[in-house]
Amino acid sequence: MTIRALLASAFAFALVAPPTAAADLPVFDAHIHYSHDAWANLPPKAAIDVLRKAGIRRALVSSSGDEGTQRLVEAAPDLILPSLRPYRSRADVSTWVRDATVVPFLEDRLARHRYVAIGEFHVYGTDADLPVVRRAVELARANQLVLHAHGDADAIERLFRQDPTARILWAHSGFTDPASVRAMLAKHPNLWCDLAFRSDPGSGGKVAPEWRALFTEFPDRFLVGTDTFTPERWLYVGEHASWARGWLADLPAALAERIAWKNGEALFASVIAARRQ
Ligand SMILES: [Zn+2]
Secondary structure, eight states: OOHHHHHHHHHHHHHHSOOOSGGGOOEEEEEEEOOGGGTTTSOHHHHHHHHHHTTEEEEEEEOSSTHHHHHHHHHOTTTEEEEEOSOSSGGGTTTGGGOTTHHHHHHHHHHHSOOSEEEEEEEOGGGGGSHHHHHHHHHHHHTTOEEEEEEOHHHHHHHHHHOTTOOEEEGGGGGOOHHHHHHHHHHOTTEEEEOTTOOSSEETTEEOHHHHHHHHHOTTSEEBOOOOOSGGGGGGHHHHHHHHHHHHTTSOHHHHHIIIIIHHHHHHHHHHHHHHO
């Protein structure tokens, strides 16, 4: 084979080879909100553009109120995985656990729309055993939905006691330290952790050693996410995806792919399949 032919075949290979560079990593963003105060300045089509330009292959979206999520689903059903947030507005964040009107709200939405999860909701300690939260756990079980819970380890334990078969996505990995996250993952095989809004696991192109150990021990249990908890956060979706690709590149490629998107796809695969039936 001549040099020219060698070069030609190498060039052809480069054209057909699957993308392996970290810069091309698709991202499953497990923590997107499209709440009422974001709608005016960022209409659904523009929000979808932001996600697509960022290389987001799928986004778990929940909104205060749920209408925001429905608008995104309508605009891009292939991209948006809808999660039912028990908040009709931002004001419900801290009161929903004691607000009995949340229950009919959830039941009504579940009857009218399809979801893959209930959450993200905030719950701490003994509040997780209040009747409204118990009903949310029951509804998730009845509808085969993941629970996306932002809370402490005590609350997560209580949710699992109510339904040992629950699948829980622990928002922000509980904002707790790697040793505590490890203990929870070891104890609960149906617990996944999102890494939204924290930079201690990875940042600046590097993964912290204790988190590297955790990712290596539990390669199937971590997901990344932006957390657009205020409208301004939408400006960082692209930046967040690039930043995440940066530190994920510090991991072995197969592990980086799992955390970037494959774990999200796997977690919701059964729910997605059920939605298509
Ligand atoms: Zn959030």
